[in-house]
Amino acid sequence: MDVTELEGVILGIIWSRQPCSPYVVLSRFQRSPTWGWSSSTGAIYPAIRRLKTRGLVDHRSDLNGKRRSEALSLSATGAAVLRRWISNLSEGMGSAGIDPIRTRVNYLASLDFDAQIEFLDRAEEVTRSRLELARKSKGDPEAQHNWTLQATARGAVHQLEARLKWLRELRELVDRGNG
């Protein structure tokens, strides 16, 4: 019983908020401060359906007034699969993840000097702006065990600070090399 990264995260979200609706899961993705997660209904709802079909997620319908809603929770199997998904770290996951800015720096030399400087300025600006947001993040106040979400937010802050430091070094290098 293996799950994809997306399914693993969905199990995690349900675990931290259960009982909760599919919409709550969707919102967590849409408000995620991390770049790269799919946040489309066309990805989340089918994934939840798969997890229900496989018996990892229990659901009962929950009517508040006329508005239909569904209450999701982890089954015992689902909780076990979540724990295994977390614990099974592969070697490759030790690597640095995809960073769209770092990716672009690979080919920065294809730009002329002015465009290189412009790129680095913009990269610093968007990173600083997201860093401020990340520093204010309190995780998900409605989640149980919020300390892990806060710890994760601090991890993002560390990553963004590292990127900022690196961008400044790079800026100096480019200035010296071409200026």
Added chain:
Amino acid sequence: MDVTELEGVILGIIWSRQPCSPYVVLSRFQRSPTWGWSSSTGAIYPAIRRLKTRGLVDHRSDLNGKRRSEALSLSATGAAVLRRWISNLSEGMGSAGIDPIRTRVNYLASLDFDAQIEFLDRAEEVTRSRLELARKSKGDPEAQHNWTLQATARGAVHQLEARLKWLRELRELVDRGNG
């Protein structure tokens, strides 16, 4: 004329190694030290075909002996699209990227104390191991403008060092909280 992240990277690789074969592009992905890039022939070859169809990549067949091979290079349009792909940084790219370890830490509290410690140990171990590799990385010796590839490798080192620092803080937090 927009390209996906994968197509953008392919344009970049071709730019840095042109003229080069599709196999060289494929190899760059397979040897990428970054977690999350697709490295399958079923992704790369069709992507290259799309770029050829759109006129971003020129190709001429190149026979060394009996082995057929194709020599790819960027067209003028392709080079312009590469530059635009690099320069068009969206706001969201300022955010921290997906990190499978950080993702899992979100739900670390679903493990019991021993498993949490085990997770953190393993996370440190795989990160340290990849950090050593990243420190040795010299980019792609056969590429033109290798300084950007080296700069990128330093960026990965920064990111991994930040993760290691964060994991150690987290380890202390878990030890104090539960121990």
Added chain:
DNA sequence: GGCTCCATGTAAGGAGTTACATGATTCA
């Protein structure tokens, strides 16, 4: 009454994964 958010989806098309397929070259 209209706007925004809550809440749940589906459909078409595009992209990626896994596995399979083929054949040449090089080195032990």
Added chain:
DNA sequence: TGAATCATGTAACTCCTTACATGGAGCC
């Protein structure tokens, strides 16, 4: 001679993206 690497793909399947569709609830 066999294994590894070079070199190029295809096919079936799954998954994701984009766009569309539908309604209730609360508020100004």
